[in-house]
Amino acid sequence: MAIQSTNPMTGRVEKSFDEFTSAQIFSAVSDVNCAFTSWKNSSMEFRADCLRSFAVLLRERADHFAELMAAEMGKPLKSGRAEVLKSATVCDFYADNGPSMLASEPKTVDGMKCWVDYAPMGTVLAVMPWNYPIWQVLRIAVPTLMAGNTMLLKHASNVPQCALALEQAFRDSIFPENVFRSLLIGAGQVEHVLKHDSVVGVCLTGSEGAGRKVAAAAGAQLKKSVMELGGSDAFVVLADADLDKAASLGAESRCSNAGQACIAAKRFIVHTDIYDEFVSKLSECMNSVSIGDPFDENTVMGPLASHQFRNDLQAQVDKCINAGGKIVMGGAIPEGEGAFYPPTIITDVPFKNEAGRDELFGPVALVFRAESEDQAMEMANDSLFGLGGSVWTRDEEKGLRLARRIEAGLVYVNGRVSSRPPLPFGGVKNSGYGRELSTYGIREFVNVKSVCIG
The missing domain is CATH 3.40.605.10 (Aldehyde Dehydrogenase; Chain A, domain 1)
Incomplete structure (x- = not known):
């Protein structure tokens, strides 16, 4: 073979x-x-x-x-x-x-x-x-x-x-x-x-x-x-977060490597008080990502690794839509050459639905609404995965306290999750x-x- x-x-x-x-x-x-x-x-x-x-x-x-x-x-x-x-x-x-x-x-x-x-x-x-x-x-x-x-x-x-x-x-x-x-x-x-x-x-x-x-x-x-x-990292945005920074790094995390990363932000759990504003800012940031030929020095996001992977991702997006999810941007395979998939944001997927619990290996952000910090923590931990996660708040002491409640191997406060040689890297659960x-x-x-x- x-x-x-x-x-x-x-x-x-x-x-x-x-x-x-x-x-x-x-x-x-x-x-x-x-x-x-x-x-x-x-x-x-x-x-x-x-x-x-x-x-x-x-x-x-x-x-x-x-x-x-x-x-x-x-x-x-x-x-x-x-x-x-x-x-x-x-x-x-x-x-x-x-x-x-x-x-x-x-x-x-x-x-x-x-x-x-x-x-x-x-x-x-x-x-x-x-x-x-x-x-x-x-x-x-x-x-x-x-x-x-x-x-x-x-x-x-x-x-x-x-x-x-x-x-x-x-x-x-x-x-x-x-x-x-x-x-x-x-x-x-x-x-x-x-x-x-x-x-x-x-x-x-x-x-x-x-x-x-x-x-x-x-x-x-x-x-x-x-x-x-695998991972389905929670990206928890609290009401007092720096929304510009959170949206910018959230978009970067979700679109880097065309979203094909175990520790990419995948489940955006956003406090209801700033939910609409954050979705708007995240949309702007993801919409500005430069997509194109990977051999072009100006390209930020290239194609997915194969056309089959892209088809699999589209099937997952369709599953989210059929479960009640709403497309804010993207969500469909574009015309033309290359296994490209557009930056995509989906809201309103029922949190307990299987469609919202899968790992989406591509530039697709699922955004969920949390009514309180405690509910945000409950949602962050309601996952079969536990690789990485992040908490976004201007109160570092609170962020550290909540980060320690997240069931994952690596959690950042106000930072994009990444692996670094001096830090142990790995996960819990599945x-x-x-x-x-x-x-x-x-x-x-x-x-x-x-x-x-x-």
């Missing part, structure tokens, strides 16, 4: 690759396992030097990676470069901080000298999505490699060129051969890879359905898994489990080992 790189602007297949055979998979897994035998014993200083070398290559190749992303999944060049440069910062962060995060911790227990060590475990399989094809790979790969593990990447099947370019960058840096390899395989081969003894765990970023399947496969092999799944980034992320795939002298 072929793995294809299809341009979402034209619908044409740009490149096609043969899926790995069982023999090729076995060879790659064996090569990476062999690399682990020496990589696990390498010094922290050498691993940090490898990351710094890789960060230099990322910055040098930012334009190349950006062009691949534009061609494979429609990301505008400017956004693609920003993603690559952000990815370089995670290399710098772990090069600077990884050694101390993994340092042996001395303890005295009942008069005994003891230590808690963080030892590498083996090869980790990363099952990654297409929407941030560089950042989402490296935010898990970098700490995993710094910890002394090796990595196999099963990237989304629509971004094979990005997957191979990442592997090539590792080869061209000072990283030893085969510490990182890309597997050109379909979803059906993930369980096969997990059955290899040298593969000790799996991390997945993707849909809830994919997470359930891969977590079950890992569980059957008694292997560690980390899941970062948004998954485990954490990426920060100290918590680098310790996910290590043997937390107690060593004592009796």
